[in-house]
Amino acid sequence: MFRRTDAAATLATALVAAAATLALTTSTSAAAAGAPGFLAGTDLPPHPTSPWYAGRITPGLPETAPFCLDGVLPAAGSWHRAFGTDVDTGAVQVSVRSASPSAAAKLVGTLERKVAACAADWLRTAPGGTASWQDYGTLPVEEGAHVYGVHTSVPESEPGVHLYGIGRDGATVTVVAWGQMGDLSQAPVPAFRQTTTKAVHKLNP
Numbered sequence: 001m002f003r004r005t006d007a008a009a010t011l012a013t014a015l016v017a018a019a020a021t022l023a024l025t026t027s028t029s030a031a032a033a034g035a036p037g038f039l040a041g042t043d044l045p046p047h048p049t050s051p052w053y054a055g056r057i058t059p060g061l062p063e064t065a066p067f068c069l070d071g072v073l074p075a076a077g078s079w080h081r082a083f084g085t086d087v088d089t090g091a092v093q094v095s096v097r098s099a100s101p102s103a104a105a106k107l108v109g110t111l112e113r114k115v116a117a118c119a120a121d122w123l124r125t126a127p128g129g130t131a132s133w134q135d136y137g138t139l140p141v142e143e144g145a146h147v148y149g150v151h152t153s154v155p156e157s158e159p160g161v162h163l164y165g166i167g168r169d170g171a172t173v174t175v176v177a178w179g180q181m182g183d184l185s186q187a188p189v190p191a192f193r194q195t196t197t198k199a200v201h202k203l204n205p
Contacts, residue, residue, distance in 0.1 A: 035059070036095040036172050037202035038081045045178070045191035050085035057081045066092055066177035067162055068118035068150060072110055073175070089180035093199060096173045104171045105143070111166045111175055115148045122152050129154040136189055141200045142169040147193050151184045161187050165196025169203040 041052030061073055062080045077097040084090045098104035119131035129152065136147040145167030153159035158181045165176040176199050178192060 034097075035079045036097065036174065037205045038079070038095065039083075039093055039176065039195065039199050039202065041083055043198045044083060044091055044195055045188035047085050047087070047089055050087050050089070052091075053084050055082040055084075061094065062092055066094070066164075066175070067160070067179065068115050068122075068164065069094075069111065069175065069177065072114050074107070087180075089178075091176065091178040093174060093176045095175075095203060098171045098173060101143075101168075101171045104168050104173045107173050108146075108166055108168050111173070112146055112148075115150065115164045115166070118150050119152065122150075126152070126154055132184065134184055136163075136193065139167070139193060139197050139200075141167060141197045142203075144168065145196050145200050147189070147196055149184050149187050149189065153183075159183055163187055163189065163192045165192060165199060167196060167200035169200055172203045174199050174203055 035057050038057050039054075041054040044052050057079060058081065059079055061075050061078050062082065065071070065073065073094055074096060078094060080092060080094045082090070082092045096104075096107060098107055116133065116135070119133040123129055123131050131150070131152045133151070134149040136149060139145040139147065145165060148164045148166075150162045150164070151159065160179060161182045161184055162177060162179040167174055176196055178195075180186075
């Protein structure tokens with residue numbers, strides 16, 4: 001009997017929720033005034049067997065926090081958009097309008113430290129599990145962006161792989177979290193670096 005890791009279970013739950021949301025629309029017309037610019041489904045790394053479906057741009061945080069980022073994203077000034085496919089791959093973008101550029105820079109630092117510590121933090125709660133992470137470097141876009149990868153697995157379970165793009169334009173911060181079953185060798189890192197660059201460019205068009 002296979003059982004899921006916490007990361008895989010979180011991803012599966014998010015995909016179920018996204019499926020219900022994504023049936024509503026693939027447009028950005030529902031975004032209220034004042035929302036930052038968001039990615040479209042076509043901006044995400046292409047999936048070999050499925051298109052991407054984009055949900056509504058919605059004020060506030062997702063009902064389920066992205067894996068690794070529980071408790072660190074502020075609700076105030078936040079907007080989010082969920083993305084899904086016909087298979088086990090999903091993503092979410094959360095953007096935050098901070099009170100000032102310095103507050104935004106502080107939030108970026110908090111998010112980066114949380115993701116960098118995620119694999120070690122997860123291992124402390126998953127005896128017998130394995131986890132790893134990778135720093136895929138920075139991107140020269142606006143005030144900068146950073147890309148990371150995290151892999152988690154426990155015996156007799158589906159492994160989970162996640163990519164994170166964290167960036168800032170002035171007082172606005174965005175994080176794009178992508179995930180699917182698999183390991184870091186299967187992650188579309190070059191395409192996701194392009195996705196992260198687009199996400200930051202679109203924040204304040």
